[in-house]
Structures are given as structure tokens and as C-alpha cells.
Amino acid sequence: MTALDTPAAVRRAAMDLLARREHGRVELERKLRKRGASDELIHAELDRLTEDGLLSEARYLEAFINARARSGHGPARIREELTQRGLPRGDVEQALRDSPFDWASQLQEVWQRKFGGERPLDAKARAKHMRFLVYRGYAPEQVARLLSGRLND
Known part of the structure; x- marks a missing residue:
């Protein structure tokens, strides 16, 4: 080289x-x-x-968010990854707000793919669903609403 x-x-x-x-x-x-x-x-x-x-940082943000969101990651995980890559927090927040993704429906799709849309029957299964979805970058309160059947409330 x-x-x-x-x-x-x-x-x-x-x-x-x-x-x-x-x-x-x-x-x-x-x-x-x-x-x-x-x-x-x-x-x-x-x-x-x-x-x-x-x-262009703006193009980079848009491309990164699109790629990660299409692979099933939520806004919290994407935000953290971009911040670790040295992008200003304000720019990251704005790019996430401007992104075309409906995070709630995406959360539902990720859950559907992973767990087949079966609501957890006991606390252990519920914790497993929660851990997975929160790790993927979705807000705990949004995941809790999904698992209790009130996501769109």
C-alpha cells in the first residue's frame, strides 16, 4: 500500500x-x-x-438509518450506533425524525418475524420478547404496549 x-x-x-x-x-x-x-x-x-x-453527513445519516431500519433495528439502537460513529446528537435526532419509517409498525413486523405474532403466555416468555425487542432498539414502553395488545393506543 x-x-x-x-x-x-x-x-x-x-x-x-x-x-x-x-x-x-x-x-x-x-x-x-x-x-x-x-x-x-x-x-x-x-x-x-x-x-x-x-x-455529505446528511446523505450518510439517511443511508445508515435506511439500512439499519430495513434490517429491523429500532431508533434507539440506530441513535446509539451513529453517536458512537462521531455524528452530532442533534443531527442524528433530526435525521431519525425525518426518516420515513413508522417505528411502531416496524416493531410489530420484527416481533411477528421473530415470535410469529404469538403473545407471551408467562413472565419468562414476556421477558424474552422484551429483551430481544429492546436490544433491537425499540422503546421498552412501546414494546410493553405491543405485548399487551395495545400498540396503537
Whole structure:
């Protein structure tokens, strides 16, 4: 692997990464730094990519939320993952609000797929359903309403 010691090399490496999928700025910085680029070159080239519209946090947020939500993850889990990736909490909250997902119906679909829509009959089964759905990123009170048959109340 060649060293990323010129602006052109840093830009090319960044564009190669962006061609595969959207990245957040912090994530791209980390990957370029790992490949040996200096912070000065990274910041300058990422600023240029942002100005050129090739690097967009908004696009990254939208793509990430869509991918995770389609795989059955709820807003709490997605929020946590994006925050860990260095995205500002306010931007993450706004992107989740703007997302087209109906989290309640998605919660129901995830539960239906995992448990066949069978309400838990005892406390142990209920706890299992709760643990799974909360881990997936759905609010405990929303899960409790689903399991008691009052999700849309």
C-alpha cells in the first residue's frame, strides 16, 4: 500500500472509500489516518470533498438509518450506533425524525418475524420478547404496549 503523502493520494483514497458506500466525516478521517495520511492533508481534502458535494453527513445519516431500519433495528439502537460513529446528537435526532419509517409498525413486523405474532403466555416468555425487542432498539414502553395488545393506543 502506498503512503498517502500528497493531496491527490488522500483525495483518491477518500473517493475510493466513498465509492463503496457513504461515510461520515469522522469515520473517513479515521480510515485515512490508519492508511498513513497526515491530519492536515485529511482535513483539507475532506473539506474539498464536502464543498464538491461528494462527502455529505446528511446523505450518510439517511443511508445508515435506511439500512439499519430495513434490517429491523429500532431508533434507539440506530441513535446509539451513529453517536458512537462521531455524528452530532442533534443531527442524528433530526435525521431519525425525518426518516420515513413508522417505528411502531416496524416493531410489530420484527416481533411477528421473530415470535410469529404469538403473545407471551408467562413472565419468562414476556421477558424474552422484551429483551430481544429492546436490544433491537425499540422503546421498552412501546414494546410493553405491543405485548399487551395495545400498540396503537
